[in-house]
Amino acid sequence: EPEVTQTPSHQVTQMGQEVILRCVPISNHLYFYWYRQILGQKVEFLVSFYNNEISEKSEIFDDQFSVERPDGSNFTLKIRSTKLEDSAMYFCASSEGRAGGVDTQYFGPGTRLTVL
Amino acid sequence: GNSVTQMEGPVTLSEEAFLTINCTYTATGYPSLFWYVQYPGEGLQLLLKATKADDKGSNKGFEATYRKETTSFHLEKGSVQVSDSAVYFCALGRYNNNDMRFGAGTRLTVKP
Numbered sequence: 001e002p003e004v005t006q007t008p009s010h011q012v013t014q015m016g017q018e019v020i021l022r023c024v025p026i027s028n029h030l031y032f033y034w035y036r037q038i039l040g041q042k043v044e045f046l047v048s049f050y051n052n053e054i055s056e057k058s059e060i061f062d063d064q065f066s067v068e069r070p071d072g073s074n075f076t077l078k079i080r081s082t083k084l085e086d087s088a089m090y091f092c093a094s095s096e097g098r099a100g101g102v103d104t105q106y107f108g109p110g111t112r113l114t115v116l
Numbered sequence: 117g118n119s120v121t122q123m124e125g126p127v128t129l130s131e132e133a134f135l136t137i138n139c140t141y142t143a144t145g146y147p148s149l150f151w152y153v154q155y156p157g158e159g160l161q162l163l164l165k166a167t168k169a170d171d172k173g174s175n176k177g178f179e180a181t182y183r184k185e186t187t188s189f190h191l192e193k194g195s196v197q198v199s200d201s202a203v204y205f206c207a208l209g210r211y212n213n214n215d216m217r218f219g220a221g222t223r224l225t226v227k228p
Contacts, residue, residue, distance in 0.1 A: 006159075031214065033214065035216075035218075042219070043205065043216075043218035043221075045216060048214035056214045091159060093160075102147070102210065104150070105216055107159045107160035107161070108159050109157075109158055110159050110160075
């Protein structure tokens, strides 16, 4: 069964450094997403991406975040200058992109980001 | 706004016990409702979903019915197994909108 994959599973970085989290969505899906879960808190929406551009983003997704689809398979989340409060589990998801209705989103296993 | 509130955990049950995890929602329009499960060390897996009122989603012995009158989508299983130990998330998806709203998650531990 096709699945969303994410690398690395765990990333440790120093405050102020740039990190790139990588995702390979399900191959025939058209919508891609990033969510985060701070330890012990809710899963929160960050951004959705369709047709090579951001379709929606939350208040959390500020100028230090960016997303990119650099090729036909990868979808990346970049954090330019990490802060301690960016420490969280980051989930990538993808969906088919059916016209109308609510798309079912399929999630990857997550990347745990630790900022020291 | 649109949100999901689910029963706080942790929940500890003995094998073969009956499980209920409560979930209520607040939404405008006609949301779809989901339960996701996160097994230890893994990502979020879709467990079941319901797209309109009175729909029942079911999978692996779990069921949840979309109740518009009580704005609820409670998860139930008649006889839990040790392998059901995981964190369960209730979530809401809105029509033509991409951001899923998740509950806080309920950790279930099933003891033999």
